Amino acid sequence: GLTIRNYKTRWQEDDGRPALILDDVTDLELSGFAAESVPEEFPLLWLNNISGALIHGCRVTHPVPRFLKVTGERSRDIAVMGNDVRLARDFVEVGPEVGKTAVVTDSNLAGKPGAAKTDKK
Numbered sequence: 001g002l003t004i005r006n007y008k009t010r011w012q013e014d015d016g017r018p019a020l021i022l023d024d025v026t027d028l029e030l031s032g033f034a035a036e037s038v039p040e041e042f043p044l045l046w047l048n049n050i051s052g053a054l055i056h057g058c059r060v061t062h063p064v065p066r067f068l069k070v071t072g073e074r075s076r077d078i079a080v081m082g083n084d085v086r087l088a089r090d091f092v093e094v095g096p097e098v099g100k101t102a103v104v105t106d107s108n109l110a111g112k113p114g115a116a117k118t119d120k121k
Contacts, residue, residue: 001026001027001028002022002025002027002028002029003028003029003031004028004029004030004031004033005029005031005032006031006032007020007030007032007033007034008033008034008035008036009034009035009036009037010035010036010037011036011037014037016042017042018038018042018043018044018045018046018069019035019037019038019044019045020033020035020044020045020046021045021046021048022045022046022047022048022050023048023049023050023072024048024049024050024074025047025049025050025051025053026050026051026052027051027052027053028047028050028052028053028054028055029053029054030045030053030054030055030056030058031054031056031057031058032057032058033045033055033057033058033059034058034059034060034061035061036061036062037062038062038064040065041065042065042066043064043065043066043067043068043069043093044060044064044066044067044068044088045058045067045068045069046068046069046070046071047068047069047070047071047072047075047078048070048071048072048075049071049072049073049074049075050070050072050074050075050078051074051075051076051077052076052077052078053077053078053079054079054081055068055078055079055080055081055083056079056080056081056082056083057082057083058083058084058085059083059084060083060084060085060086060087060088061087062087063087063088063089064087064088064089065088065089065090066088066089066090066091066092066093067083067085067088067090067091067092068080068091068092068093069092069093069094069095070092070093070094070095070098070102070103071094071095071097071098072095072097072098073097073098075095075098075099075102075103076099076101076102077102078102078103078104079104079105079106080092080103080104080105080106080108081105081106081107081108082106082107082108083108083109084108084109085108085109085110086109086110086111088110091105091108091110092105
């Protein structure tokens with residue numbers, strides 16, 4: 001089990017990686033995460049082989065290509081709920097090896113800033 005709450009990242013110089021990469025975690029809760037810098041080619045958050053996760057209350061604070069990337073054939077039971085992802089061009093990318101029901105999203109604020117659009121999946 002891993003719980004991360006109210007975590008914010010910032011770098012003085014781009015180091016060419018996502019803001020947060022989590023690998024091989026069971027029972028994850030990520031709440032209140034924000035990052036001030038992410039390289040253009042990477043998602044804000046990358047989960048690999050994660051089982052049983054709740055991602056909520058996170059916020060994209062500047063334009064990024066993608067909020068979340070999920071990979072790994074052991075990834076499952078991932079709930080992404082109540083996040084502000086309006087500044088992400090894409091919301092979630094799921095690798096072809098990940099099961100179709102592995103990631104569930106609901107009530108995330110998506111779309112352009114100022115638009116009241118949620119994902120409701």
